[in-house]
Amino acid sequence: MISIKDKTFLLKLILLILYLDFTICAGCDSNQLLYTEVGCKPIFENGSDFCAVAYDCENVFTRSNDNSYLNGNVYSPKDNISQIDSELSLCVSGCFCDQKTINNKTTTTFACEYDRCPSYFSLLPDTCYYKFDKNVCCETELYCRTANDKSCRKFKCNYELLYM
Numbered sequence: 001m002i003s004i005k006d007k008t009f010l011l012k013l014i015l016l017i018l019y020l021d022f023t024i025c026a027g028c029d030s031n032q033l034l035y036t037e038v039g040c041k042p043i044f045e046n047g048s049d050f051c052a053v054a055y056d057c058e059n060v061f062t063r064s065n066d067n068s069y070l071n072g073n074v075y076s077p078k079d080n081i082s083q084i085d086s087e088l089s090l091c092v093s094g095c096f097c098d099q100k101t102i103n104n105k106t107t108t109t110f111a112c113e114y115d116r117c118p119s120y121f122s123l124l125p126d127t128c129y130y131k132f133d134k135n136v137c138c139e140t141e142l143y144c145r146t147a148n149d150k151s152c153r154k155f156k157c158n159y160e161l162l163y164m
Helices: 004-026 028-038
Strands: 041-043 054-056 068-070 073-075 092-102 105-114 128-132 139-144
Touching: 028 041, 068 105
Parallel strands: none
Antiparallel strands: 041 054, 068 073, 092 105, 128 139
16 A cells, blocks of 8 residues: 555656656646646746746645545535536536545545447447547447448548547
């Protein structure tokens, strides 16, 4: 079992690696969303508000294990998440803060109901594929190649998921 001190160290190390990765690879402004999402506060230098020089994440490491946290909101056990938080994921609904005690260790996590799309329960012929829209959880249309499809007679067809 990993101690709380070791978990804290590993979380700090992961945040540092993510910070360095985003700073070096994608530019300094791309990591702000990552840190603010987990609850860190940007530290700016010389009056700038564009490129944080560091992030204060101490409040992340001192959170109570008796609550669940999402987008700056604190949820007590058995609390349902807010409508705004539930709209962040298209395929998840009915989430609540769930508390469990195992081997005298109490933890809280979110328990959610996941949408069940028809495509999860059906096998498609090799000549068919589903179309998905970016703002809809489940498939929106089924496409199947027909025998008259001239573009696929001479050449092998490759089908991909389409996001429109």
